[in-house]
Amino acid sequence: MPDTNVSPEMNDSSTSLPLDKTKAMCRGHHRLFYDVDGETKAERERRELTAKALCSICEIKDACLEVALERPEPYGIWGGLTEEDRRRIRRRGS
Numbered sequence: 001m002p003d004t005n006v007s008p009e010m011n012d013s014s015t016s017l018p019l020d021k022t023k024a025m026c027r028g029h030h031r032l033f034y035d036v037d038g039e040t041k042a043e044r045e046r047r048e049l050t051a052k053a054l055c056s057i058c059e060i061k062d063a064c065l066e067v068a069l070e071r072p073e074p075y076g077i078w079g080g081l082t083e084e085d086r087r088r089i090r091r092r093g094s
């Protein structure tokens with residue numbers, strides 16, 4: 001059943017990796033995890049720092065990042081990394 005407290009992408013069942021969304025620190029805060037139209041660079045940096053702080057204390061951080069890298073997930077902050085952070089990891093790994 002979709003969990004309406006997390007981002008729609010986290011309800012995607014296309015992955016076999018375990019992701020216990022009840023433990024997600026982003027529950028109810030998913031707007032922090034995605035780009036906002038018209039935000040300034042400073043606003044984006046503040047938003048991303050706040051989101052990453054939530055990820056840093058999230059119990060499922062490792063599994064979340066694994067899901068995002070496996071898909072690969074093109075948008076948002078997952079497992080404490082932005083889409084650009086994850087692109088850099090994928091480029092290094094290829």
Ligand code: SF4
Binds near residue numbers: 056
């Ligand atoms: S690691 Fe971050 S994006 Fe992933 S579930 Fe936890 S808080 Fe949400």
